[in-house]
Amino acid sequence: MPFIPHTQDDIAEMLASIGSDSIETLFDEIPDDLRSGRLNIVPPGLSEMEISRLMMERATRDGFYQNFIGAGAYDHHIPAAVWQITTRGEFYSSYTPYQAEASQGTLQLLYEYQTMMASLTGMDASNASLYDGATALAEAVLMAVRSHRSSRRILMPQTVHPVYKKVVRAIVGNQKIDIVEAPFCEESGRILPESLEKFDDEEFAAIVIPQPNFFGVLEQVNELTDWAHSKKTLAIGVVNPVSLALLTPPGEWGSDGADIAVGEGQPLGIPLSSGGPYFGFMACKNNLIRQIPGRIIGRTNDLDGKQGFVLTLQAREQHIRRSKATSNICTNQGLMVTAATIYMSLLGPDGLRRVAEHSHANTMDLVQQLEKISGVKKVFNSPFFHETALKLPKPVDVVLARMKEKGILAGFDLQTFYPEMSDTLLVCATETKTAADIQNYVTQFEQALK
Amino acid sequence: MLIFEHARPGRRNYSQAPTTTASTEGIPDQFLRKKQPLLPEVSEMDTVRHYTRLSQKNFSIDTEFYPLGSCTMKYNPRACNALAMLPQFLSRHPLAPEDTGQGFLACMYDLQEILKDVTGMAGISLAPMAGAQGELIGVMMIRAYHESRDDYERTEIIVPDAAHGTNPATAVMCGFKVVEIATDKEGNVDLNALKAAVGPKTAGLMLTNPSTLGVFEENVTEMSRIVHEAGGLLYYDGANLNAVLGKVKPGDMGFDVIHINLHKTFSTPHGGGGPGSAPVGVAKRLLPFLPVPFVSSENGTYSWVTEKERPQSIGRLSAHMGNAGVLLRAYIYVRLLGRDGMNRVAEFATLNANYLMAELKKAGFEIAFPTRRASHEFIVTLKDIKDNTGVTAMNLAKRLLDKGFHAPTTYFPILVPECLLIEPAETESKQTLDAFVTAMKEILAEIKEQPDLVKNAPHTMPLRKLDDVKAARELDLCWKPDA
Numbered sequence: 001m002p003f004i005p006h007t008q009d010d011i012a013e014m015l016a017s018i019g020s021d022s023i024e025t026l027f028d029e030i031p032d033d034l035r036s037g038r039l040n041i042v043p044p045g046l047s048e049m050e051i052s053r054l055m056m057e058r059a060t061r062d063g064f065y066q067n068f069i070g071a072g073a074y075d076h077h078i079p080a081a082v083w084q085i086t087t088r089g090e091f092y093s094s095y096t097p098y099q100a101e102a103s104q105g106t107l108q109l110l111y112e113y114q115t116m117m118a119s120l121t122g123m124d125a126s127n128a129s130l131y132d133g134a135t136a137l138a139e140a141v142l143m144a145v146r147s148h149r150s151s152r153r154i155l156m157p158q159t160v161h162p163v164y165k166k167v168v169r170a171i172v173g174n175q176k177i178d179i180v181e182a183p184f185c186e187e188s189g190r191i192l193p194e195s196l197e198k199f200d201d202e203e204f205a206a207i208v209i210p211q212p213n214f215f216g217v218l219e220q221v222n223e224l225t226d227w228a229h230s231k232k233t234l235a236i237g238v239v240n241p242v243s244l245a246l247l248t249p250p251g252e253w254g255s256d257g258a259d260i261a262v263g264e265g266q267p268l269g270i271p272l273s274s275g276g277p278y279f280g281f282m283a284c285k286n287n288l289i290r291q292i293p294g295r296i297i298g299r300t301n302d303l304d305g306k307q308g309f310v311l312t313l314q315a316r317e318q319h320i321r322r323s324k325a326t327s328n329i330c331t332n333q334g335l336m337v338t339a340a341t342i343y344m345s346l347l348g349p350d351g352l353r354r355v356a357e358h359s360h361a362n363t364m365d366l367v368q369q370l371e372k373i374s375g376v377k378k379v380f381n382s383p384f385f386h387e388t389a390l391k392l393p394k395p396v397d398v399v400l401a402r403m404k405e406k407g408i409l410a411g412f413d414l415q416t417f418y419p420e421m422s423d424t425l426l427v428c429a430t431e432t433k434t435a436a437d438i439q440n441y442v443t444q445f446e447q448a449l450k
Numbered sequence: 451m452l453i454f455e456h457a458r459p460g461r462r463n464y465s466q467a468p469t470t471t472a473s474t475e476g477i478p479d480q481f482l483r484k485k486q487p488l489l490p491e492v493s494e495m496d497t498v499r500h501y502t503r504l505s506q507k508n509f510s511i512d513t514e515f516y517p518l519g520s521c522t523m524k525y526n527p528r529a530c531n532a533l534a535m536l537p538q539f540l541s542r543h544p545l546a547p548e549d550t551g552q553g554f555l556a557c558m559y560d561l562q563e564i565l566k567d568v569t570g571m572a573g574i575s576l577a578p579m580a581g582a583q584g585e586l587i588g589v590m591m592i593r594a595y596h597e598s599r600d601d602y603e604r605t606e607i608i609v610p611d612a613a614h615g616t617n618p619a620t621a622v623m624c625g626f627k628v629v630e631i632a633t634d635k636e637g638n639v640d641l642n643a644l645k646a647a648v649g650p651k652t653a654g655l656m657l658t659n660p661s662t663l664g665v666f667e668e669n670v671t672e673m674s675r676i677v678h679e680a681g682g683l684l685y686y687d688g689a690n691l692n693a694v695l696g697k698v699k700p701g702d703m704g705f706d707v708i709h710i711n712l713h714k715t716f717s718t719p720h721g722g723g724g725p726g727s728a729p730v731g732v733a734k735r736l737l738p739f740l741p742v743p744f745v746s747s748e749n750g751t752y753s754w755v756t757e758k759e760r761p762q763s764i765g766r767l768s769a770h771m772g773n774a775g776v777l778l779r780a781y782i783y784v785r786l787l788g789r790d791g792m793n794r795v796a797e798f799a800t801l802n803a804n805y806l807m808a809e810l811k812k813a814g815f816e817i818a819f820p821t822r823r824a825s826h827e828f829i830v831t832l833k834d835i836k837d838n839t840g841v842t843a844m845n846l847a848k849r850l851l852d853k854g855f856h857a858p859t860t861y862f863p864i865l866v867p868e869c870l871l872i873e874p875a876e877t878e879s880k881q882t883l884d885a886f887v888t889a890m891k892e893i894l895a896e897i898k899e900q901p902d903l904v905k906n907a908p909h910t911m912p913l914r915k916l917d918d919v920k921a922a923r924e925l926d927l928c929w930k931p932d933a
Contacts, residue, residue, distance in 0.1 A: 001791065001794055002786055002787050002791045003525055003786075004794060004798045004876055004877065005878075005879040010879070010880040011801070013880065014880055015801075017805055017808050017809060018804045018805055018808045019808070020804070023797045023798075023801050026797075026800045026804050026823055027796075027800065027823075029665070029666045030697065031671065033671070034671070034703055035697065035698065036702050038696060039696050039792055039793060040789075041564060041567035042567055042784060042788065042792055043785070044788045045785070045787055045788020045790060045791045046785050046786060047786075048529045048786065051529065051533065051782055051785050052533060054785070055536060055557075057553070058553030058556055058557060059536040059537075059538035059539055060538065061553035062538045062539070062542060062550060062551050062553040062554055063538060063550070065546065067541070067543050067546070069543045071545055073544050073545070073769075073770070075541075077466070079463075081494060081497065083535070089510050089512025090506060090508040090510045091505050091721065092512070092531070092721060093511035093512045093526050093720065094511070094516075094721075094722045095518060095523060095720040095722065095723060096723035097723065098518075098859075099851060099857050100913075100916045101848065101851055101908045101911040101912070101914070101915065101916065102508070102856060102857075102911060103507075103508055103509065103722075104504075104507040104508070104912055105505050105507035106508055109501065109504055109722075111928075111929070112453050114927055115452075115454065115928040115929045119487045119488035119489070119928075120489070125925075125928060126927070128723075129724075131583065131725075131768065132579065132770075134766075134769040135579070135768065163766060163769050164769060166766045167765075167766050167767060167768065167769065170590070170741075170766060171586070171623075171767065174590065174593060174623070174624045222480070244483070245486075245487065246474060247482065248480075248481060248482065249487070252483075252484075264769065271540035271775075272542060273539060273542065273544075273774050273775045274542045274543075274544050274546075274554055274771065274774035275544030275768070275769070275770025275771045275774050276725070276768065276770060276771065276775060276776070277725035277774075277775050279724075279725075289927070295723065298921035299921070299927075300916055300920045300921035300924075302913040302914040302915060302917070303906070303914040303915050303917075304914055306913055309916075310921045312918070312921040312922050312925070317615075318582070318616050318618075319614075319615040319616075321615070322615045322618045322628075323618035323619060323621065323622045324622075325615070325619040325622075328585065329580075329582055330582045330615075330616050331581075331582070331723050332723050332724050333721075333725045334721045334722035334723035334724045335721025335722060335724065335725060336724070336725060338721070338722060344489050345453050345489070345490050346466050346494060346497050347467050347489070348461075348462050348463065348489050348490060348491045348492065349486040349488075349489045350462050350467070350486075351462060351463060351466060351467030352467070352489060354470070354472070355468065357468075357471055357472040358468045358472045360474055360477065361474070361476075364473075383476055383477050383481065400547070404547065409550070412545055
């Protein structure tokens with residue numbers, strides 16, 4: 001019996017102890033008319049060898065592509081040690097560290113993670129992670145509304161990841177929170193601080209500031225943050241964690257820094273994996289710590305005064321506060337954060353900076369070469385991190401299909417989310433792409449445009 | 451020692467990051483970071499050694515019996531991990547075209563069909579990323595259903611007092627008022643309380659069955675009738691589906707919406723607290739509201755169903771499609787077990803729980819609901835022991851750690867005083883259960899003879915009892931170099 005160790009003798013002895021004559025009698029409290037549960041569609045079991053063959057066939061069918069798609073999930077090299085350590089049984093098969101004395105491994109790791117994320121974002125504190133970047137933004141919106149008290153309106157630029165906006169609407173939609181969209185400048189691909197003047201007389205709980213934004217463009221975060229603070233509005237930064245090795249962290253934006261920083265943790269050692277599991281990160285300034293949702297780890301002492309780690313501020317959480325909790329969230333993304341913490345340790349500040357630099361430089365290189373092709377030009381005139389939009393002389397779907405035949409996933413069709421942006425490709429080349437990869441892309445691209 | 455304390459300025463790894471620096475001249479100085487972040491400067495061996503040692507300070511299923519009630523800590527087959535981590539699956543971008551992911555999508559489609567069979571529901575979406583998000587989506591669909599019928603008066607969700615804390619927290623996140631109803635002496639929902647609670651304001655009832663008290667809700671059919679007659683919908687919290695797999699289908703019990711915790715019933719890893727995954731299932735009348743995306747199949751070609759095809763969908767709850775890697779592990783698990791294996795899960799989970807309950811009762815422990823069958827879990831209450839000796843459920847839990855067993859769930863459900871919620875799961879052998887009973891007997895003797903030994907436990911862990919009060923009062927959430 002797969003994964004069930006009982007022998008016939010064991011079963012007989014156990015039933016004798018219970019005083020039952022069969023396992024079936026143990027279900028006698030279930031009313032007979034409900035007992036129709038036998039499974040019909042689930043196929044017969046496979047051996048490990050058989051399921052291995054099936055899965056390998058399916059994986060092989062999907063194959064490998066050179067990936068130049070970003071749009072919220074990024075292809076970075078993951079050191080071998082990251083997942084070898086992360087999938088040790090002691091991390092992989094443990095649970096939420098409710099019994100602190102028997103969970104110091106996970107707890108200390110999470111404390112180290114919180115330290116790294118707070119520093120990377122320039123904030124005072126970080127929680128132990130949320131589901132993904134999109135839900136982290138939704139939680140940040142709820143947190144801003146809780147702490148602002150007088151406004152339930154959020155200013156949401158159109159340069160924020162469009163799916164994040166959808167997720168925010170879905171999650172906060174039933175809580176009478178108003179999401180107001182702010183348009184972007186078509187030349188620069190970013191929010192012009194002066195364009196916010198029209199909102200000067202309106203009250204908002206928070207403005208969301210993406211850096212880089214969905215187009216890869218760098219927003220004028222200092223001006224946007226100061227504008228928010230001038231009207232007692234919180235600034236929520238949505239940031240790429242790898243970019244933070246290079247870019248000014250949200251905690252240092254403007255005169256006082258953003259109030260909350262969130263984002264998608266996937267670039268920190270998490271494989272693309274068709275979209276998950278990833279993790280969302282959230283960090284904030286000191287004055288907001290008691291409003292932060294999710295698990296938080298604190299350092300303390302044991303009875304002998306030795307340093308140790310525990311879940312703390314649990315009075316915010318659903319298992320204590322029930323209907324009055326800050327969020328219904330029960331878990332964090334423990335295993336993903338384990339990987340991210342090991343990733344950040346292996347890379348260190350210098351290694352992570354190099355990853356960011358090469359991702360920027362490779363995309364610059366690719367774009368400069370593509371711009372030499374007749375009819376291809378950059379859509380926006382602003383600086384970007386590692387991703388940017390290109391206008392093509394042909395429909396994007398035709399080009400993508402031809403590139404795919406050459407084994408290249410050439411980018412993302414921006415019209416998917418922005419109907420007015422026809423023939424516009426969003427492209428990203430991370431540090432994983434060599435000069436030869438970029439050259440090959442350019443050569444194939446020229447062919448595809450013919 | 452913290453990883454930061456192993457660091458030395460200028461130490462770094464040479465093989466894992468690009469070997470050279472690169473130009474950042476495309477980025478104006480005003481955007482550049484001036485002070486480097488506090489990431490450790492350590493070698494690869496330092497990192498590997500540090501985190502390997504940290505891992506050794508954890509209890510886990512792979513190293514200890516872990517009878518954590520309501521969490522279903524069963525063995526996580528290694529094949530599920532190895533095959534979900536095939537490089538083609540890992541490297542696939544979420545926005546890659548559908549025709550480059552037909553192998554992956556086939557697995558997702560098959561899993562949807564299997565979950566329909568397991569739950570008896572008409573439709574499944576794999577999108578939710580954890581149990582609490584599955585609940586949120588379920589309750590959002592209940593709301594969308596009522597609103598689609600122009601019924602805006604239904605503002606209340608009924609939740610039994612034994613429910614997981616996520617249930618009431620979720621209802622509030624969806625803008626509902628929570629009405630709590632009581633449990634009777636036998637551990638069933640009090641039917642009179644339910645009858646008094648329902649009315650034109652009832653949007654729905656959230657129910658876990660078997661309940662968190664470790665018993666099957668015997669009046670579920672009657673409850674279903676009461677809620678449906680009042681115009682409300684029935685939500686099934688699938689936290690305890692493991693106990694009835696292949697015996698009862700939630701769809702047959704009259705439920706309209708369900709979430710399934712794959713990290714419980716389908717044995718995907720708990721990972722120190724996530725990632726979870728909690729597909730939702732719905733009855734026919736809720737099909738239009740399912741969250742997107744999910745997978746459809748036409749002539750053997752798989753594709754995503756999105757907002758375009760489902761305009762009434764409650765929308766998207768993650769940036770992509772949910773926790774694909776967890777879903778793959780669940781799929782591999784169910785294919786390994788197959789139909790017969792799935793039917794056996796509930797049988798052996800129930801056998802183990804009832805055996806352990808019988809043995810602990812014989813050993814002198816008080817069972818909270820002694821006249822009932824255990825489902826896959828049961829409750830021991832230490833109320834009398836505490837009254838007589840001052841030893842608490844938490845003390846006993848900590849003493850179990852000394853004896854090499856992870857503690858059961860303590861102080862949940864809240865309505866049973868000094869409780870231990872014990873769930874052995876089907877993958878444990880009789881010999882492990884017997885060793886646990888022996889440890890519990892030893893502790894019972896210690897409570898009588900040397901109660902302070904138990905009150906001051908643990909004694910053999912890397913640390914002794916930790917000061918939670920200090921942690922909350924003198925918040926220390928980040929290491930600082932000069933502290």
